[in-house]
Amino acid sequence: AVVGIVMWRQPPQHQEWKGAGTTAHFYEIILGRCYTYTQIVRPELGHKDCQKIGKAFTNAFLSKDPCGSTEQDYEPLMELTNQTVPCDKTLLWSKTNELVHEYAWVQRELFTLENTLLGYMADGLRWCGDPGSPEMNYQSCPDRRTDCSNNSVSVFWNTVSKRFAEDACGVVHVLLNGSVHNTFDERSTFARVEVFNLHPEKVHTLQAWVMQDIRNISSDSCSDASIKNLKLILSKRNITFTCENNYRPIRFLQCVKYPEHSSCRSKI
Ligand code: N1C
Numbered sequence: 001a002v003v004g005i006v007m008w009r010q011p012p013q014h015q016e017w018k019g020a021g022t023t024a025h026f027y028e029i030i031l032g033r034c035y036t037y038t039q040i041v042r043p044e045l046g047h048k049d050c051q052k053i054g055k056a057f058t059n060a061f062l063s064k065d066p067c068g069s070t071e072q073d074y075e076p077l078m079e080l081t082n083q084t085v086p087c088d089k090t091l092l093w094s095k096t097n098e099l100v101h102e103y104a105w106v107q108r109e110l111f112t113l114e115n116t117l118l119g120y121m122a123d124g125l126r127w128c129g130d131p132g133s134p135e136m137n138y139q140s141c142p143d144r145r146t147d148c149s150n151n152s153v154s155v156f157w158n159t160v161s162k163r164f165a166e167d168a169c170g171v172v173h174v175l176l177n178g179s180v181h182n183t184f185d186e187r188s189t190f191a192r193v194e195v196f197n198l199h200p201e202k203v204h205t206l207q208a209w210v211m212q213d214i215r216n217i218s219s220d221s222c223s224d225a226s227i228k229n230l231k232l233i234l235s236k237r238n239i240t241f242t243c244e245n246n247y248r249p250i251r252f253l254q255c256v257k258y259p260e261h262s263s264c265r266s267k268i
Pocket residue numbers: 091092093094095096097112113114119123124157161164187188189190191194
């Protein structure tokens with residue numbers, strides 16, 4: 001009798017990292033989001049080639065060291081996903097992830113990065129590859145703090161945030177959190193990347209809306225030391241800075257969530 005030799009294929013052995021692995025079904029999700037965005041959300045982008053965009057996305061990190069990610073890795077993806085945001089409609093944020101997207105949902109003409117194709121595709125996902133394998137690493141990915149800062153996800157957000165700021169024109173808005181210790185946090189993407197990549201020839205003003213948690217409204221956040229720092233940085237860059245505490249239209253959104261709160265109870 002012929003005795004067959006059974007070859008057991010080992011599951012791919014990836015390097016182990018401290019962070020969670022690639023989001024399950026990553027490729028299908030980005031492809032689906034690309035079609036949703038270009039066919040339904042913004043049909044004027046219906047000519048974009050989602051198959052090509054999906055391949056360019058995964059080619060940026062597959063078979064590569066996930067701690068050696070570079071801006072150049074994402075260059076082909078960036079070229080395929082260029083998109084114009086109208087002047088005065090760019091909305092930046094820091095530490096206000098939920099509120100800013102609620103506001104952008106209502107004010108449909110405003111664009112956060114997640115309202116552009118690339119931000120929409122990547123929002124909330126994780127991904128990384130491995131130099132020794134052509135597959136994604138679903139087991140673990142580098143943690144920004146304990147493994148490396150040049151990881152595939154952080155480099156992606158730095159790269160797309162940089163382009164988003166470079167492309168902005170007119171008045172740019174930013175929604176900041178007045179209820180955290182550093183309202184303008186020098187380590188944030190907004191501070192490290194976006195503020196320094198606004199072009200003063202195109203962007204004359206940065207208008208900040210500083211929102212406080214409705215459950216503990218404190219004093220004037222615009223006079224906070226970190227905001228003074230932001231103002232100084234912008235004046236050196238020849239960009240006018242304006243700041244408004246608890247901007248009313250956004251306060252109304254907070255009131256939708258806490259209608260019984262005292263600052264929401266007055267009859268308009
Ligand atoms: O570091 P942040 O905020 O200041 O980044 C926000 C800032 C926005 O203006 C966006 O244009 O930078 C851009 N941006 C995103 O749009 C984004 N979506 C999801 C930056 N990061 C983004 N993420 C993820 O959230 C990413 O993993 C990054 O590390 C966090 C940023 O959160 P933050 O500190 O509140």
